[in-house]
Amino acid sequence: MAEPIISIVDLLHANGSNNPSGLATLHGYANLEDIKTVKTPKNPGDVGASLENIATITEAHVFNVGKCMSKLYGTENKGKGGYAPVGEKDSMGYKASAELSHPGSKPVADGLAKVFSSWNGLVFIKEADSIVRQYGSPEFPASVKVTYDTGNNEGYRGYKLEITAYGQAVIYTPGLNFTPAAVV
């Protein structure tokens, strides 16, 4: 076997740590073409690579002038996200998936459903403790499938967004940016 390309460390959980499950209610999404520079995690073979920075984006994406993330509201306790392995040992990858529910019956949401049918973008999902994860990458943009359902008279009317992307949902520490980029 060759030398490991990255050092492993202890994986512990501090007594009393806060660990809420589920998602927050405000998320973001962006067209890939609106991002001038998409920042990425380090690759395991890069100088300075560590377990912390090979699956985390620590620098803010730079948007084209006048562009930024758009807001995406999801009803509380009706969304979730995560990733799971795909492929075989020695060739394993990941697929990320998230679900959001957006209430109502809206022309804008119907239009977005059409756009999402052929879309290249990234989705930024905020978890209950405000950690933001990015779903999608330039190589594998997020895929968003939208279904609309009126529900019954004691149910929920709205849109269900199923977001998937090959690759992990990596942590994006710069958070959500809803301010159009300025001229440098």
Place this chain on the structure above:
Amino acid sequence: MAAPKLPADVAGKYKMLAGHGVGEYHWSGHRVDLQTITLDQATSLVKQGFPYLIAKKQPRTLI
């Protein structure tokens, strides 16, 4: 319309990360409005690692 600016006292100490505008950011549990942020709030956020404000180099005072 002119682009929004940081409050004057904040702008005296901090500048925006290149390519980013003055406005709304959601970072690490904080909802930040950079148009109305106070200097104390800005300093506290920067100390915690808020990435969109960069401390300016302060000119040396000659004694």
